[in-house]
Amino acid sequence: MTSTSPDHLFGLRNSFYVGAYQAAITGSQSVPAHALSPDEVLHRDAILYRSYIAIGSHQLVIDEIGPAAATPLQAVKLLALYLSGGAAGNKESAVSRLKELLGDPAVGSNLILRLVAGTIFMHQQDYAEALKHTNSGGNMELLALNVRIYLQMHRPDHAEKQLRAVRHWLRVMQKLDEDHTLTQLASAWVHLVMGGSKIQEAYLIFQDLSEKYPASCMILNGKAQCLMHMGNFEQAEGLLLESLNKDAKDAQTLFKPRRVQSETGETCVALSQVSVFQLKIAQPEHVWSSGCPLLKTASTEPAKRLHEFSCIFSLNLSPKTNTCLTAANSKQQLIILTFSSNSQQSTSTTRDIF
Numbered sequence: 001m002t003s004t005s006p007d008h009l010f011g012l013r014n015s016f017y018v019g020a021y022q023a024a025i026t027g028s029q030s031v032p033a034h035a036l037s038p039d040e041v042l043h044r045d046a047i048l049y050r051s052y053i054a055i056g057s058h059q060l061v062i063d064e065i066g067p068a069a070a071t072p073l074q075a076v077k078l079l080a081l082y083l084s085g086g087a088a089g090n091k092e093s094a095v096s097r098l099k100e101l102l103g104d105p106a107v108g109s110n111l112i113l114r115l116v117a118g119t120i121f122m123h124q125q126d127y128a129e130a131l132k133h134t135n136s137g138g139n140m141e142l143l144a145l146n147v148r149i150y151l152q153m154h155r156p157d158h159a160e161k162q163l164r165a166v167r168h169w170l171r172v173m174q175k176l177d178e179d180h181t182l183t184q185l186a187s188a189w190v191h192l193v194m195g196g197s198k199i200q201e202a203y204l205i206f207q208d209l210s211e212k213y214p215a216s217c218m219i220l221n222g223k224a225q226c227l228m229h230m231g232n233f234e235q236a237e238g239l240l241l242e243s244l245n246k247d248a249k250d251a252q253t254l255f256k257p258r259r260v261q262s263e264t265g266e267t268c269v270a271l272s273q274v275s276v277f278q279l280k281i282a283q284p285e286h287v288w289s290s291g292c293p294l295l296k297t298a299s300t301e302p303a304k305r306l307h308e309f310s311c312i313f314s315l316n317l318s319p320k321t322n323t324c325l326t327a328a329n330s331k332q333q334l335i336i337l338t339f340s341s342n343s344q345q346s347t348s349t350t351r352d353i354f
Contacts, residue, residue, distance in 0.1 A: 019219065021051040049073065050076055053080050071110050074101065076112065078101075078120070122148070122152060144183075150169070189202075192222075206226065
């Protein structure tokens with residue numbers, strides 16, 4: 001009987017999947033290299049550097065990954081360069097080099113390279129190009145990114161088609177491993193888009209993940225979003241404040257309340273006083289920068305929920321947004337925002353919380 005070798009990176013991967021990036025960084029440094037195969041060392045380093053990117057340490061990744069590093073790490077470096085918000089040509093040079101690697105028959109099919117390609121082209125809102133590199137799958141991360149890309153598209157005229165594609169890829173993941181952390185997360189995303197009774201199912205998934213793994217901003221925000229859909233704004237506020245205490249720069253934590261509030265028209269939870277206004281500077285093309293109501297262009301229920309999902313995740317890993325949110329949080333105030341989607345006007349009050 002053959003024994004199965006232990007998966008030394010299991011905990012590391014799952015910490016990264018649920019957004020517990022500091023735990024992933026600490027865990028990667030505690031895994032002894034002698035216990036890992038060369039491929040496992042490469043995957044460990046890729047998770048480590050992607051975790052640094054997720055917490056905004058782009059320059060560290062750019063500095064530490066040298067020109068002789070393997071293709072997967074070169075791809076991660078390109079992701080850091082693309083998201084760094086530095087020189088004006090960073091994005092262009094990152095995309096140009098990425099296309100060169102993808103066109104190289106020797107390395108173009110590398111799974112981490114394709115994962116980075118899907119991520120960067122999703123940020124570019126070039127969804128067709130992103131799907132070109134994720135649609136063939138290869139591992140659970142690529143399948144989860146496939147689901148994410150389809151959900152993040154804002155195409156009200158093709159909403160039903162998008163949802164069919166989302167359900168298809170979720171079924172693929174469920175057949176491969178229904179209990180996989182990424183399958184559970186993808187299921188929660190889809191439940192949030194479907195709405196209705198599915199919101200409770202999404203909440204239970206996030207609750208289960210919070211019991212298995214560190215309560216990251218990703219998990220807390222997921223639970224809060226579910227609670228707001230269910231009308232429990234007071235408990236949602238508590239979770240968002242907990243998330244804010246964990247990471248004052250987390251864009252989803254501070255931006256999510258306005259998402260749901262604009263749909264319900266109810267007074268709800270806390271937003272950074274400055275972040276609402278700085279959004280126009282950080283992302284002038286964003287749907288909220290023009291002051292328009294979230295659902296103004298969405299005519300059908302699936303379109304509304306897909307649009308909501310795309311807006312909620314549109315601020316991920318934005319260095320400009322992170323900078324202004326940090327400055328906003330230093331004022332130690334929260335804004336209580338009331339938005340009426342009918343009148344397209346908002347009122348606000350502030351209160352100290354620290």
